Amino acid sequence: MEVILRPKGEIGIMVEAEVINPETFACRSKEEIEGLVVWQGPTNHPLSEFFEVAVREDGSPEETSILIDGDVSRVKHIGHSMNAGRIEIRGSVGMHVGSEMSGGSILVKGNAGSWAGMEMKGGLLQIEGDAGDHVGSAYRGSWRGMSGGRILIGGTARSQLGGGLAGGEIVVGGDVENFCGIRQAGGFIIVHGTAVRGVGAEMNGGMIVICGGIRQLSPGFMDAGQEDGPVLGENHLVGIFNKLLGDYAISKNPKGVLYVSGGGVA
Amino acid sequence: MAATTIIRNGYVFDPLNEIDGEIKDIFIKDGKVVADLYGAEKRDARVIDASGKTVMPGGVDSHAHVAGTKVNAGRLMRPEDHYKFVRQKTALTHSGSGYTIPSVYKQGYDYAAMGYTTVFEAAMPPLEARHTHEEMRATPILDMGAYMVLGNNWFIMRYLRDGEIEKAAAYVAWMLRTHKGYGIKCVNPAGVENWGWAQNVHSLDEPNIHFEVTPREVIRGLAEVNELLGLPISLHLHANNLGHPGNWEITRDSLQIMEGLEPRTKTDLHWPETKMDASRRQTIYLAHAQFNSFGGTSWRDFCSGVEDLVHYINQVDHVVIDNGAVPFGPGTAMTGDGPAIHDLYMLSGQKWSNSDIEMECGSGVIPYTYMKSSPINSVQWAMGLELMLLIKDPWKTIMTTDHPNGGVFTQYPEVIAWLMSRKAREDTFKECHKWAQDRSSLPAVDREMSLYEIAIVTRANQARTIGIANRKGHLSAGADGDVTVLDLNPTTLDSNDYAAIKRAFSRPEYTVKDGEVIACKGEIVSVLDGNRFYCSPHVDEDLETEMLADVNEWFKYYTVGFANYPVPGKCLKNPVPISVNRPIDAARRS
Numbered sequence: 001m002e003v004i005l006r007p008k009g010e011i012g013i014m015v016e017a018e019v020i021n022p023e024t025f026a027c028r029s030k031e032e033i034e035g036l037v038v039w040q041g042p043t044n045h046p047l048s049e050f051f052e053v054a055v056r057e058d059g060s061p062e063e064t065s066i067l068i069d070g071d072v073s074r075v076k077h078i079g080h081s082m083n084a085g086r087i088e089i090r091g092s093v094g095m096h097v098g099s100e101m102s103g104g105s106i107l108v109k110g111n112a113g114s115w116a117g118m119e120m121k122g123g124l125l126q127i128e129g130d131a132g133d134h135v136g137s138a139y140r141g142s143w144r145g146m147s148g149g150r151i152l153i154g155g156t157a158r159s160q161l162g163g164g165l166a167g168g169e170i171v172v173g174g175d176v177e178n179f180c181g182i183r184q185a186g187g188f189i190i191v192h193g194t195a196v197r198g199v200g201a202e203m204n205g206g207m208i209v210i211c212g213g214i215r216q217l218s219p220g221f222m223d224a225g226q227e228d229g230p231v232l233g234e235n236h237l238v239g240i241f242n243k244l245l246g247d248y249a250i251s252k253n254p255k256g257v258l259y260v261s262g263g264g265v266a
Numbered sequence: 267m268a269a270t271t272i273i274r275n276g277y278v279f280d281p282l283n284e285i286d287g288e289i290k291d292i293f294i295k296d297g298k299v300v301a302d303l304y305g306a307e308k309r310d311a312r313v314i315d316a317s318g319k320t321v322m323p324g325g326v327d328s329h330a331h332v333a334g335t336k337v338n339a340g341r342l343m344r345p346e347d348h349y350k351f352v353r354q355k356t357a358l359t360h361s362g363s364g365y366t367i368p369s370v371y372k373q374g375y376d377y378a379a380m381g382y383t384t385v386f387e388a389a390m391p392p393l394e395a396r397h398t399h400e401e402m403r404a405t406p407i408l409d410m411g412a413y414m415v416l417g418n419n420w421f422i423m424r425y426l427r428d429g430e431i432e433k434a435a436a437y438v439a440w441m442l443r444t445h446k447g448y449g450i451k452c453v454n455p456a457g458v459e460n461w462g463w464a465q466n467v468h469s470l471d472e473p474n475i476h477f478e479v480t481p482r483e484v485i486r487g488l489a490e491v492n493e494l495l496g497l498p499i500s501l502h503l504h505a506n507n508l509g510h511p512g513n514w515e516i517t518r519d520s521l522q523i524m525e526g527l528e529p530r531t532k533t534d535l536h537w538p539e540t541k542m543d544a545s546r547r548q549t550i551y552l553a554h555a556q557f558n559s560f561g562g563t564s565w566r567d568f569c570s571g572v573e574d575l576v577h578y579i580n581q582v583d584h585v586v587i588d589n590g591a592v593p594f595g596p597g598t599a600m601t602g603d604g605p606a607i608h609d610l611y612m613l614s615g616q617k618w619s620n621s622d623i624e625m626e627c628g629s630g631v632i633p634y635t636y637m638k639s640s641p642i643n644s645v646q647w648a649m650g651l652e653l654m655l656l657i658k659d660p661w662k663t664i665m666t667t668d669h670p671n672g673g674v675f676t677q678y679p680e681v682i683a684w685l686m687s688r689k690a691r692e693d694t695f696k697e698c699h700k701w702a703q704d705r706s707s708l709p710a711v712d713r714e715m716s717l718y719e720i721a722i723v724t725r726a727n728q729a730r731t732i733g734i735a736n737r738k739g740h741l742s743a744g745a746d747g748d749v750t751v752l753d754l755n756p757t758t759l760d761s762n763d764y765a766a767i768k769r770a771f772s773r774p775e776y777t778v779k780d781g782e783v784i785a786c787k788g789e790i791v792s793v794l795d796g797n798r799f800y801c802s803p804h805v806d807e808d809l810e811t812e813m814l815a816d817v818n819e820w821f822k823y824y825t826v827g828f829a830n831y832p833v834p835g836k837c838l839k840n841p842v843p844i845s846v847n848r849p850i851d852a853a854r855r856s
Binding site for chain 1: 617
């Protein structure tokens with residue numbers, strides 16, 4: 001089953017569209033999909049108010065793919081909690097894309113708003129452009145972030161990437177800003193660009209790699225030597241990396257590992 | 267509003283009238299239960315058909331944390347507790363959110379939907395009384411009141427150290443009037459004051475810093491003040507060393523302090539006739555006994571100390587406990603016991619909030635999740651049930667979760683199912699850590715509570731213990747028209763089918779309050795404003811003048827002005843003051 005959604009025009013107040021999910025669409029007719037309810041501020045509307053819907057065949061969630069043909073940067077929660085199927089967005093997407101997803105895949109051709117892959121449990125979320133804050137992190141107030149799956153970002157990400165990360169993998173092609181991997185307990189983050197500050201703050205497990213250097217290292221990390229071309233899982237890194245352990249600010253025996261190269265540790 | 271209502275043909279459980287499942291009609295007129303209805307009143311009455319169903323007085327919660335700054339601190343620090351538990355607005359009801367610490371509206375609706383009509387906030391710091399009342403004011407449906415935290419109050423500690431019990435009584439009387447408080451709560455007596463210097467007290471005879479008053483002196487003193495004034499409720503005690511292995515001993519010793527003290531209630535309330543004596547017989551109401559019945563000496567040899575504590579409680583008549591059950595899952599620990607919350611923070615490392623309430627008390631808040639995989643939590647689960655099942659006389663027990671400390675009030679039906687069904691307990695043993703079986707006596711307990719006993723521990727005894735059996739907890743003529751109708755047929759009840767028990771208590775067929783149907787199968791169908799009970803004790807005027815001179819002398823240490831200290835009447839909707847100790851014959855030692 002393939003469903004094509006074409007945005008009808010500019011959207012004012014952001015739309016909450018967790019119904020855009022292969023499971024919800026599976027085995028539904030065009031009319032049923034058009035009639036699915038989305039919230040915009042205090043009012044609700046049928047999906048057809050914002051999208052033209054085209055449906056080819058029907059089938060199970062696993063076989064369902066959703067193609068969003070345009071910019072949906074003012075649509076939130078696309079693919080929220082999805083656990084099968086595929087979503088492709090040929091533009092930019094709003095906040096919470098793939099939040100709490102546990103399976104299936106999402107491809108974003110443009111940029112993604114904040115909270116992409118929040119508390120993700122499994123599956124693949126690929127963002128070819130830039131991402132906002134809180135990628136793969138815990139919800140506000142919660143200490144347990146992404147626990148499984150993969151997030152691949154071609155461009156940059158902002159702050160709090162992988163906050164409370166407990167499992168899974170996040171790869172960033174470009175730079176990140178502040179507090180990447182804050183309170184990380186497990187999982188793996190690799191940033192090919194630079195980070196500003198607060199990397200791994202309060203982490204007590206898992207691994208972070210920053211290839212382009214950190215402007216200001218967190219104070220609770222201890223030097224654990226240098227490695228040339230370390231092999232970390234499937235990642236064969238090139239060049240000399242400083243290895244650090246932390247965060248000693250949170251524990252006497254922390255299990256967090258941080259590799260930094262490029263600009264080194266300033 | 268239909269002026270008259272008949273709840274017809276239900277199996278009625280009304281323990282204060284010793285009615286155990288008799289088929290009876292309940293008549294309500296102008297919001298009150300009446301013996302019968304006549305003529306047009308009977309003909310035009312709204313009739314609720316309760317055939318084949320269980321009928322009980324409306325639920326009463328005598329210990330929950332539902333209003334005030336610590337509850338709100340919990341809401342503020344836990345956005346993650348809210349975003350998945352959302353209640354949509356309807357034509358009749360407000361929206362709301364939250365699981366362990368729901369917003370005030372959701373809280374009121376959720377209690378009412380579960381058959382409860384009356385809930386008392388168990389810890390109101392005087393300085394935060396205005397906030398507490400404003401939250402209660404915004405809570406729909408429920409009748410409420412709040413106990414005032416006084417166990418580490420500077421004036422109380424000073425008076426009790428100096429042996430000035432009359433002045434202490436005058437102070438308590440003035441404070442209850444000033445802040446519209448219902449009773450006296452005593453939290454970690456003498457210990458919370460030490461927490462201001464990062465210390466605590468660890469035995470009943472350890473004097474605290476500066477005031478040099480001991481927990482024993484504070485407990486005995488406040489209990490005497492309570493009976494001098496003749497308050498409807500006895501002292502509500504949160505004992506010392508809460509949450510420490512081996513604390514059952516200090517708990518027993520604290521209960522012993524009250525021996526020889528006579529319960530004495532002196533109010534102007536009209537008491538309808540009930541078959542049993544509905545006035546309280548206890549001089550001490552122990553809060554969340556589970557947290558204060560720990561055995562062992564460390565976390566390594568931790569075990570239940572319930573059997574030891576219960577051995578004492580079974581021998582005496584001056585004690586009522588609420589259990590503070592742990593039904594597993596997320597909770598938010600919040601208490602006036604600042605050091606206890608710090609201990610929990612050191613164990614769990616979670617986010618933690620701490621507050622010093624000036625000259626009065628302290629408080630702490632921390633999220634905590636009780637897990638079946640945790641050995642300690644599994645024993646705590648067993649202990650909460652042991653307390654209810656090993657204490658022989660149900661009139662000494664009250665079922666709570668110390669919401670939201672041990673669990674959430676919406677989990678009460680689960681606790682009821684465990685109390686009523688041995689199979690429910692056995693099935694949980696299979697899921698939780700084996701310490702629950704190895705380190706408690708629960709596996710050997712066969713007792714299954716009857717609906718009659720459940721009516722005692724969820725309604726009748728709450729009302730009796732806190733002294734509101736003049737209108738709650740029974741269905742005598744003159745009582746409030748608060749009734750819960752449950753979809754349970756006692757003649758075919760099978761305790762092995764505990765899912766059905768849980769379902770019935772979660773979503774009663776009807777919740778009736780003041781004769782109005784409030785909720786039907788979990789849906790709120792009408793909303794009204796509840797009453798706010800508080801005590802207004804009287805003392806000798808000269809004594810009060812002397813006491814107020816002391817208050818004035820020390821008031822400079824407060825950050826508020828004296829004029830802004832009292833809770834103004836506008837903070838209460840439907841206030842119901844209860845006149846206590848008039849004519850004045852106490853608070854003056856002869």
